[in-house]
Amino acid sequence: MRAELSVAELTADFQSRRNDALPLLAKLERQTGHLQTALQTVWRWKGGALIDLIRRHDGYTDVNPTIAQLQQRIAVLRWELERKQRDDESxxxxxxxxxxxxxxxxxAYHERRYHIHKPGQSDASIYNWQAVLSKLDADCLVEYVSIDDELYAWCITRNGDCTVTTxxxxxxxxxxLQRLExxxxxxLRLNDEQRQQRGETLIRDARVLLQRxxxxxxxxxxIPVEGKLLIAPCAPIHLAPFAALWDGNNYLMERYLIEQIPTGALLGISVPAGPSGPALVIGASADGMxxxxQREINAIAGILPDAQVYLxxxxxxxxxxxxxxxxxxxxFSAHTTFDEEPTIFAGLHLADRTFTIEECYRLNLAGTELVTLNGxxxxxxxxxxxxxxxxxxxxLIAGAQRLLVSLWPIKDEPAAGLMAHFYQNLMQTQSPAVALRQTQRDLLHDPALAHPAIWxxxxxMRR
Known part of the structure; x- marks a missing residue:
């Protein structure tokens, strides 16, 4: 049944009904002391639909011409709507x-309903404890789970220790998190001069919440006192700034190298291999707004001299x-266009149309080491x-190994500076997580950028 459902349907009624039983099962298993079994149930719950789609993906799966035409018309109209809203259209x-x-x-949804996808193959081994543990390349995996308004954290170390904390x-x-936001x-509303004048007060106020x-x-x-953490968030902490959590003396990123993953279950499936070509750099200035x-794209082009650049x-x-x-x-560096309710037709506002989330699923990025979304x-x-x-x-479904994503909006000027720092560090380290950590450390020493809201x-995010 799932193999015949569209992406939209997977994210709606079918997924929610399937998931009703799994958190209850995980809770019962935890209560009876079967921690590893409970974690495997959590992995099925958090990762089932995503993993099914990853395993089915083989590149450009949506070749239906009717769907492709509808997608293009939607993207053009979304772009036009965004522009006319800025121009105060009636x-x-x-x-x-x-x-x-x-x-x-x-x-488009109707066409998808009758568009046959390649059937996926269910394989329980990908949720196997040992299979995931054998590929754990961090000192600790922290898998957060919310069940009945309670937040739990499973912690799994390299040597196989497993604990759960309420x-x-x-x-x-x-x-x-709302107060921190x-x-x-x-x-972020303040200019550089204002932030420097009130810098210590602003940072101190933020640290109160970050410490809580x-x-x-x-x-x-x-968890160990330092090392590498692989964090799998859940609602409501997907947008929590883990790097900036304050222990009273240090930010978390000063003690740990941090990466995030949708769920640790993804470690149980292989990362797609494939040849990779030159970097592709795409920027859109929203008609100069x-x-x-432009400075960001030019800076990145200078750091990645073989890149194909579109501004x-x-x-x-x-x-x-x-x-x-x-x-x-x-x-990508562009303005984002989102609706009040999440939809796969939201996306990035490029030169003459919107590049939607839905289109990402049709890309073949096997071999892509990093996708950066600066918006x-x-x-x-x-x-x-x-x-x-x-x-x-x-x-991730399209094949990318890692992503750099924003947790909240920041102004284009500091974002552009952060990106230039990041790519300079990336060329030296070849690791996005290490490059981001070094960038954050660099910005801490700049009074205009030292507030956690920026760095x-x-x-x-990784697979």
Whole structure:
């Protein structure tokens, strides 16, 4: 049944019904002391739909011409809607565009329902404890799970130790994160001079909340005092800035090298191999509104001299879809367009159309080491309860090994500077997680960028 369902359907009713039983089962297994079995149930719960799609993906699976035509029309209309909203078009015209988009999306979903996908093969071994443990390349995997408004953390070390810790109410944690979000927004509204003048006060205020989050999410865990952490978040902490959690003396990234993963179950499946070509760098300045994008793209092009570069160029997406070899690095810098409710037709606002999350699923990125999404909250969708409506899931399904995504919006000027630092460090280390950590350390020493709202706005996600 699942093999015949579309991506949209997987993220909606079918997935939610399937998942009703699994958290209850995991809770019962934990209560009876079967921690490893409970964790395997958690992996099935958190990763089942995503892993099914990864295992089915073989590159350009959506060749149905009707679907392709609908996708292009939707993307063009979304781009037009975004532009007319900026130009203060009449509400009547905007509503008409929204109606056209909804109608086309409904047609696209209908076509998908009858478009046969290649059947997936179920394999319980990918949720096997030993299979995942054999590929754990961190000192500790921390798998967070929310069950009945309680947050739990399974901790698995390299040598196979497994523990589970109850961390408290998810409602309380959500409230802390909302308060931190307001603090961050207040800091980000200020210019560099204002932030420097009030720097110590702003940072001290943020650290109060960051320390409370540290005491809730990290301090109770039986993890080493330093090393490498692989963190698998869940709702409501997908957008938590783990790098910036404050222990009273240090930020978490000063003690640990941190990567994130949708679920540890992904370690049980192989990362697709394939030849990789030159980097592909795509930027869109939103008709000049994002003035720093041009400087960012030029800086990256200087660091990656063999890169194919498209700046405000309508040919960018054609080049992306026509790739015969996956780029080693794929970089986007653009404004993001999201709806109030998560949808796979949200995306990045490029030169003449929107590049949607849905399109990512049709890319063949086997061999791509890194996808960078520099835009406002490109970690969008993971908090929705339907984690397949997210850039991270789409690019991982397409074959990317790692992603650099933003947890909240920051201004294009500091984001451009952070990206230049990141790629300089990446060329020296060849590891996105190490490069991001060094970039964060560098920015801590710049008074204009030392607030956690700036330097911890990005995270590395892996398969």
């Amino acid at each position: 509400e009547e015209r905007l509503d008409e565009l929204r109606r056209q988009i909804r109608d086309l999306e409904a047609q 961390l408290g109410s998810t409602s309380t944690i959500s409230e802390l 307001l603090k961050n927004l207040n800091a 989050l540290y005491r809730t999410l990290i301090e109770p865990l039986p 994002l003035a720093a994008v 405000d160029d309508p040919a960018a997406l054609t080049a992306l879809h026509n790739l015969t070899t996956a780029p080693r690095i794929l970089h 406002c909250t490109t970690a969008y969708g993971m908090e929705s309860g339907g984690a397949l409506i997210a850039f991270q899931s789409a690019f 911890s706005a990005f995270a590395v």
